Amino acid sequence: MLEKPKKKDLTLDPENWDAMRQLGHRMIDDLFDYWENIRNEKIWKPIPQEVKEFLDQPIPEKGQNPEDVYREFKQNIFPYNKGNVHPRFFAWIQGTGTPLGVLADLLASGMNPNVAIGEHSAMYVDRQVVNWCKELMNFPSEASGILVSGGSMANITALTVARNSFRDEKIRTQGLKAASAQLVLYCSTETHSCIQKAAEIIGLGTAAVRKIGVNDHFEMKVEELEFQIQGDIEAGLLPFCIVGTSGTVNTGAIDPMDELLAVSRKYGLWFHVDGAYGALARLDPKYADRLKAIEEADSLAFDLHKWLYVPYEVGCTLIRDAKKHRDSFALTPNYLIQESRGLSGGLDSINNHGFELSRGFKALKIWMSLKEHGREKYAQMIAQNNRQAEYLADLVNMSPDLELMAPVSMSITCFRMIKPGYTENQLGELNRGILLRLQEEGIASPSSTILNGKYTLRIANVNQRTQMGDMDLLVREVLRIGSEIQ
């Protein structure tokens, strides 16, 4: 018999399980204290220099006990949070999360399954959640889908399928160099930057992206689109895809979905919808009709960490033609061969439908959240955010010192303060000053954008903690700070 090495077996499990368990309890308590009181806390605090220095130290050689690690976290990391859990966070488009969503992440991480392959419960939860996503979007049950990290990955996944499915160009196997001509895709000047980035990554290049102009509602001009497609065809290029946006990042504008769908059918193009932010607005009856054509799209990308309010990260791609989806990504090496039974049995490997092999259990937070609240409550919440944006616009319109900068669409309100005799430049500086002071005084976190060359405050609201009264407060504080800035 071989002699077993005598050294004690090492592990990373705790020496003292009870102490670590108590630490877990303390974390739960600290998080709940944080959430319960967040409305009374400042939304943002500057990070002290010594904290930045602490977070710039080299890798630790020796370990320290978990309680000390947590103490360091509480002192240096926890207090300087971004703030999108706060009721007056309106920057970019960032969801709030919910307590049960967070606890679901705890369970997912604790089970720690790799949700790519194999016969285990997380694979079935993942499949169920993808099916629920189809139901939310009224996609057919035969459609295919995959959960990804968010909108950027959801869009690039769909565009890869669109590219690979284009006629008989065999781009997956032969590459773009061998294509019969340059492929071209269409979106608007207001389209999210991830579409351009995706085109660059998948080898089409920036030059392949046609950014079509928008009308004064920031919606794609369909005539210009068709004109461009015809011109590209005449130039010997290969138009292959139209990207419509359901909720632009700047103003929440919705491209004319019906018309884009019709144009895509007329020219035999793939119709992809980037609904990262606003596809779920279809649950609000006010937007259901305008978003109806999403159901007919060839592919759809949308986020769950925005308007389903689950914690980061999770988005979804739906692909109408399941075969095209799988044909773009399926690849089974010897070490992943599926069996008919046992751990290696079960459902089709999820990595046959996307970029990644290893995948975490991000489905669980969606599963628990939809169980907790049901579709109806989400419809109400999304509608509430939209009504809050409209109410804010009403407040803006009532004030002679404020100016609405774009039509309100979905839950984004763009406005600025104005002062008589100010130049555009001065107005920009004024509103930039208001924005920074709102953040620095810990009151609210809007962000900004540029619309038609003009700097504007931008209130984007996918926040489940926001109340109507927060809009009153925001306007009051904008006016106060603006009047204080000379």
Next chain:
Amino acid sequence: MLEKPKKKDLTLDPENWDAMRQLGHRMIDDLFDYWENIRNEKIWKPIPQEVKEFLDQPIPEKGQNPEDVYREFKQNIFPYNKGNVHPRFFAWIQGTGTPLGVLADLLASGMNPNVAIGEHSAMYVDRQVVNWCKELMNFPSEASGILVSGGSMANITALTVARNSFRDEKIRTQGLKAASAQLVLYCSTETHSCIQKAAEIIGLGTAAVRKIGVNDHFEMKVEELEFQIQGDIEAGLLPFCIVGTSGTVNTGAIDPMDELLAVSRKYGLWFHVDGAYGALARLDPKYADRLKAIEEADSLAFDLHKWLYVPYEVGCTLIRDAKKHRDSFALTPNYLIQESRGLSGGLDSINNHGFELSRGFKALKIWMSLKEHGREKYAQMIAQNNRQAEYLADLVNMSPDLELMAPVSMSITCFRMIKPGYTENQLGELNRGILLRLQEEGIASPSSTILNGKYTLRIANVNQRTQMGDMDLLVREVLRIGSEIQ
């Protein structure tokens, strides 16, 4: 004054905070009970049909209380876990996670920052962890890096930079169709499938991937590589990148790093190392020399959810030339413009270095884990897994009924049971039967692969709970089951 809508503000926060807090405590207790006792539990259980049916119901319209949701979880999901938290999980290459790593995920999800942009603590933690990754790999501090979901994303991120940086082809802007010829990359027949998938996604096509043969240690043959490169140059193609693997997925083989580096320099090619599994083996003194050349690579991909034992998902890409990295991905739309102060100030946006815009706080689990254990402990743990694999090989070599199927490299041991007079086919069926019964009896979860056409059991060990004694038990049970199968 505008009249505020009278309806009560809705929220997804709990009606009863205390009850939800208690639920959080129960989850902590249930997880700790699970981990503390896992050695005595079956590693895998089949999923009953009624559970599969439960996990196939349509989307809930109405909500239910969180306790009920958790009860459903405990009944239908928790018991049928994949098992990679168990000490005898050896399938594919899947890490175990640690209790503090899981608690870090709880905190990360609870803070819920979007770690892409802005002045907040998570941005600094993310930067620090990337710097620690450079230290682990002895990359220069001026190098660039980004945390991603895992090896597949880490590899495709690096290959995109390699492609975009190739000479003056301007592939990011002009696309591959406009390149002066077809680009070609080199890897071995044992290279992970994600390299081929990446080449397909970024538009090079399967045809652009040259799979070079391997020697009897499953390492790339450098002569054949050079021969192929010369042939491709003569054929007017554009060799641009060599991918060396540090720890192949089948057998843990290490391509000859020094020689690949030399060939890449000779022909002016990008040298990328896929160290998803095994780059961290450089912390084991036994492998430090053979992996020394990794430090000179142009880019390196490696996972933290494998050999840093943190929960899913997190991997890392390092790029030696930070400018090339940023030039491949930077893109700043109007709504993301950085300010000099406030929430929108701070570090360079992380999305300038990768595919994604929104990103979760995956850095925290690495931060807390490296703080808890220090680099030294990880070096010991990785060495322990390697020694366990070697010990298993010794046991195999001692038994006349077992056959080692590949040289042991790092922590992968490939072997099979043999019986006199059995054909190859019968041996395959025998070992397949052993594998399935090991899983179905809940004893251990190896996986399988095919080596030189032969079916083999594959024990891949990045498990922080495995003890030497588990290897004895495994061999004993393989022999028992094998003798029972006729």
